[in-house]
Amino acid sequence: MPNRTVILTHEHADFDALASLLAAALLFPGSIPVLPRTINRNGQAFLALYRSSFPFVEPDRMPRGRVAQAVLVDTRSFNAVKGMDEATRYLLIDHHSYTEPLPDGWRWWEDALGPLSTGANTTLLVEKLMVQGVDVTPIQATLLALGIYEDTGGLLYSSTTHRDARCVAWLLEEGANLEVVHRFTHYPLSPEQQALGDDLIASAEHVQVAGQTLVIAAASAPDFRDEISALAHKLRELYEADAVFVVVDLGDRVQVVARSRSDGVDVGTIATALGGGGHSRAAAALIRGGTLSDVRSKILEMAGVSVRPPLTVREMMSRGRPQILPPEMAVGEAAKRMRRYGHEGFPVVRVSPDGSDELLGILLRRDADRAIDHGLEKRPVERLMRAGAVTIGPDAPISELHRLMIESGWGQIPVVDGMGQITGIVTRTDLIKLWGKTSEASHTLPDVSRPLAEHLTPVQHRLLRLAGEMATEYGHAVYLVGGFVRDLLLGRIAAPSAGAGQRQGNGPDMDIVVEGDAIALLEAMQAQCGGRIVTHRRFGTAKWLLDEPAHPITCLELLDEAGDLPTHLDLVTARTEFYTEPTVLPTVEQGSIKLDLHRRDFTINTLAIVLTPDRWGDLLDFYGGLADLRQGQIRALHSLSFVDDPTRILRAVRYEQRFDFRIEDRTLELLSDAVPLVDRVTPARIRHELDRIFQESEPGKTLNRLDELGVLAAIHPRLATTPALAGQCAALRSRLAAADPSLEEAGEAIERLYWGLLVYPLLPGEEVDEDEGSVSGVIGELTEALKLRGETTRLMRRLAHLKAHRDDLADASLPPSQAVEILDRSPLAARLLFGLAENSPIIHTYLRRFQEEWQHIRPTITGRDLAGMGIRPGPAFGHILRRLRADLLDGKIAGVEEEKRLVEALIEEQSDPQE
Numbered sequence: 001m002p003n004r005t006v007i008l009t010h011e012h013a014d015f016d017a018l019a020s021l022l023a024a025a026l027l028f029p030g031s032i033p034v035l036p037r038t039i040n041r042n043g044q045a046f047l048a049l050y051r052s053s054f055p056f057v058e059p060d061r062m063p064r065g066r067v068a069q070a071v072l073v074d075t076r077s078f079n080a081v082k083g084m085d086e087a088t089r090y091l092l093i094d095h096h097s098y099t100e101p102l103p104d105g106w107r108w109w110e111d112a113l114g115p116l117s118t119g120a121n122t123t124l125l126v127e128k129l130m131v132q133g134v135d136v137t138p139i140q141a142t143l144l145a146l147g148i149y150e151d152t153g154g155l156l157y158s159s160t161t162h163r164d165a166r167c168v169a170w171l172l173e174e175g176a177n178l179e180v181v182h183r184f185t186h187y188p189l190s191p192e193q194q195a196l197g198d199d200l201i202a203s204a205e206h207v208q209v210a211g212q213t214l215v216i217a218a219a220s221a222p223d224f225r226d227e228i229s230a231l232a233h234k235l236r237e238l239y240e241a242d243a244v245f246v247v248v249d250l251g252d253r254v255q256v257v258a259r260s261r262s263d264g265v266d267v268g269t270i271a272t273a274l275g276g277g278g279h280s281r282a283a284a285a286l287i288r289g290g291t292l293s294d295v296r297s298k299i300l301e302m303a304g305v306s307v308r309p310p311l312t313v314r315e316m317m318s319r320g321r322p323q324i325l326p327p328e329m330a331v332g333e334a335a336k337r338m339r340r341y342g343h344e345g346f347p348v349v350r351v352s353p354d355g356s357d358e359l360l361g362i363l364l365r366r367d368a369d370r371a372i373d374h375g376l377e378k379r380p381v382e383r384l385m386r387a388g389a390v391t392i393g394p395d396a397p398i399s400e401l402h403r404l405m406i407e408s409g410w411g412q413i414p415v416v417d418g419m420g421q422i423t424g425i426v427t428r429t430d431l432i433k434l435w436g437k438t439s440e441a442s443h444t445l446p447d448v449s450r451p452l453a454e455h456l457t458p459v460q461h462r463l464l465r466l467a468g469e470m471a472t473e474y475g476h477a478v479y480l481v482g483g484f485v486r487d488l489l490l491g492r493i494a495a496p497s498a499g500a501g502q503r504q505g506n507g508p509d510m511d512i513v514v515e516g517d518a519i520a521l522l523e524a525m526q527a528q529c530g531g532r533i534v535t536h537r538r539f540g541t542a543k544w545l546l547d548e549p550a551h552p553i554t555c556l557e558l559l560d561e562a563g564d565l566p567t568h569l570d571l572v573t574a575r576t577e578f579y580t581e582p583t584v585l586p587t588v589e590q591g592s593i594k595l596d597l598h599r600r601d602f603t604i605n606t607l608a609i610v611l612t613p614d615r616w617g618d619l620l621d622f623y624g625g626l627a628d629l630r631q632g633q634i635r636a637l638h639s640l641s642f643v644d645d646p647t648r649i650l651r652a653v654r655y656e657q658r659f660d661f662r663i664e665d666r667t668l669e670l671l672s673d674a675v676p677l678v679d680r681v682t683p684a685r686i687r688h689e690l691d692r693i694f695q696e697s698e699p700g701k702t703l704n705r706l707d708e709l710g711v712l713a714a715i716h717p718r719l720a721t722t723p724a725l726a727g728q729c730a731a732l733r734s735r736l737a738a739a740d741p742s743l744e745e746a747g748e749a750i751e752r753l754y755w756g757l758l759v760y761p762l763l764p765g766e767e768v769d770e771d772e773g774s775v776s777g778v779i780g781e782l783t784e785a786l787k788l789r790g791e792t793t794r795l796m797r798r799l800a801h802l803k804a805h806r807d808d809l810a811d812a813s814l815p816p817s818q819a820v821e822i823l824d825r826s827p828l829a830a831r832l833l834f835g836l837a838e839n840s841p842i843i844h845t846y847l848r849r850f851q852e853e854w855q856h857i858r859p860t861i862t863g864r865d866l867a868g869m870g871i872r873p874g875p876a877f878g879h880i881l882r883r884l885r886a887d888l889l890d891g892k893i894a895g896v897e898e899e900k901r902l903v904e905a906l907i908e909e910q911s912d913p914q915e
Contacts, residue, residue, distance in 0.1 A: 003068035005031040010075035011038045016120050019147025020073035023125030042184045048406040053139045074121040095121040119160040122147035126167040138175030145176040150185050196221050197231050211309040212242040218292045222251030232257040247295050254287040254295050264308040273302045314394035317415045318594045322425035324349040325381050332377030335368040345412045348385045357422050361385035391416045449617025455493045457563020468611035476516030479608040484510050511570045518573040530554035540573030601648045603628045603635045635664040642674035646681050650689040657702040678714040683787040694751035700729030716785050728757050728836045746829040756833040763800040798830035809843045817886035823850045859884035860896040
């Protein structure tokens, strides 16, 4: 059995002990941090919410194996765990002072960066984390901060050192959430404060304003001289109210101290109206000449106009029917489903014949795993679930969700409607993700209804309104998603022109996700408004074609609006997906908007706008996409993103260069690790991504970045950029922007032209096989590796032909006839690319003269004239006509008379001109 290192702390553990367990686990990789059997009440509450985010192990779940070393944190007293014996060694990390010597086999931690005399034990370990540059997550930083704050009284105890404060500052940089720290720490009250507190509690009244709970506690204390702000803090915690107003008549004045725990209650605004000030969460006012009753009335008056509704479960839950387990399902099958979707637990539900739900309990992933370890994978989940019916309504406040999770220990709580039907689920992870917000007041960040109105024509705006209104009738929710939302927030969608009024079907592409049946919704919209729809029922997608004359739009609510309709509108049923193995296409199943957005590539593409009338214009940001847009970074949603789909590597670089963003550091690491997987992707998908890069405004930048990251070489070993490529791409883009008539005449797709520039350096400097059915060399390799279209392969052949004659065309003495013989065999697109690739004035002169004059020079005498002169059709025809044109090009002859004399001379040269 393996030798193990465990980390232990004292019983009745406080936050300093729990934080020390975590910090030691981060410093001693592979160690097992063991929770004590008794934990203080606030610590229990914290773990009830966020336990799954930490590596802690309960004593009775210790894995087998001998404990070679026990690391003791914040204590010398501990309860032994299995595997410990007389040979176990002890490492002590404790900031408490001891006078007695350590027992045999014990040693002090020698890696502390200073004396073991900090205000919190956690500080000793956090200092080491800082020096080693260990990455900590926001939730880990929060627990570490809790340890320091609680043991130092919020950095106010006399034992606090500068080292504690410095560690707190670093933890804040790492994302520690002070709101959570405040929620779980407590401060003692003085006797005078306690006496006044009792009076305030006795007088406290609860008032509901806009769904927020306000507590107004008033008392007279003319002789009170202590701090009132601590009482406001304590009353807020006591009542778990959204805001507390402590109003104390001090005899000659009325003191108001207010504390808020919700951004929906801005106590700073209310205090300012009372003549005081402060900020949204903490404020105060001193009022002279007023009474307690007057002040109370003024507080309620201001609250009535300033308080906003709180965040509810509806706004953060995963909508739609969640994954549920029937009670008879085998535990092994349930565990397989949990692994597939990455969930930590599923509700167990019995569905009645009438379709109603009966919640029986919840099966946790860890319980399922333990059952499988004991060979119980065939047991029905009903036998191993945690029984109960813990549910919450969609309009319940988050405080109620906190209470339910703490009291029940459930980390996933089903959301039920008024009929008792399960309509969604809310999890601990949803709570944790609130921490990244600047507030808990709303999970629907900025209202983007104004940008929608500014950047859409009236008819486009009405079209989206119509989608939201009809979806509501069907009981669905609809969202505008994808690149349109991203570009709207980046200001990259042009506002409609003032004179827009003709419906030419050239509006922006807009994609809509439906929580419900997208096809049924679109069929209803089409029945009401006309147009034509194309459906793909297997994937739950539908396209509404809006610009077909044979199927016109007929509803007046659209016809009466000005502007251009988009050519089409795409609706898709919200879905989730999972990958059965790397690089293969995913398996898709119906899901919620949250799950649908989670399957996307990068956070900046996970933003959605609510279109239903009750929340029109709300921006949904479940995964931090708005922050990444503002910070200008490309961030993958999860660590296996590029493994699941390596084509995201090319998209990451394309977005990085298009928006002048940067790929976030961790995402860049994941991208680099996944580059070898590119060769597992089908050639068609790689070619498609490259084609999209070639359609960008500056593809040269993207190609250089792909080359720098080793992606081009992973696609084909010989693919690479050159120093000249960026200039060539820029020159091509300039000609495109200037509407060069030659490019229009060439008639080639833009991506094919960039393909030509990219591969030109790889082409052989010799003639290639002219057989269209035979493709060899680098052209053949690229054609096979990327399944290039025939047009692209042919263009490469023509470029190779020109490159083979590069030296000839760079010779100023080359006769025009020989230049034309070379250039005649290449289409205009190949000649244009050849000119861009070759920086030679002589070559450019030949290309220009061929385009402007030489290609148009033809003999006046035709084949019919030769036949009239008695020459039979055959090789002689071609020889004579070519000689005529060559001499015309080279200036040796001019005019029809000289052409005739040359023909007569050529006839005489042939021994038998009639054969």
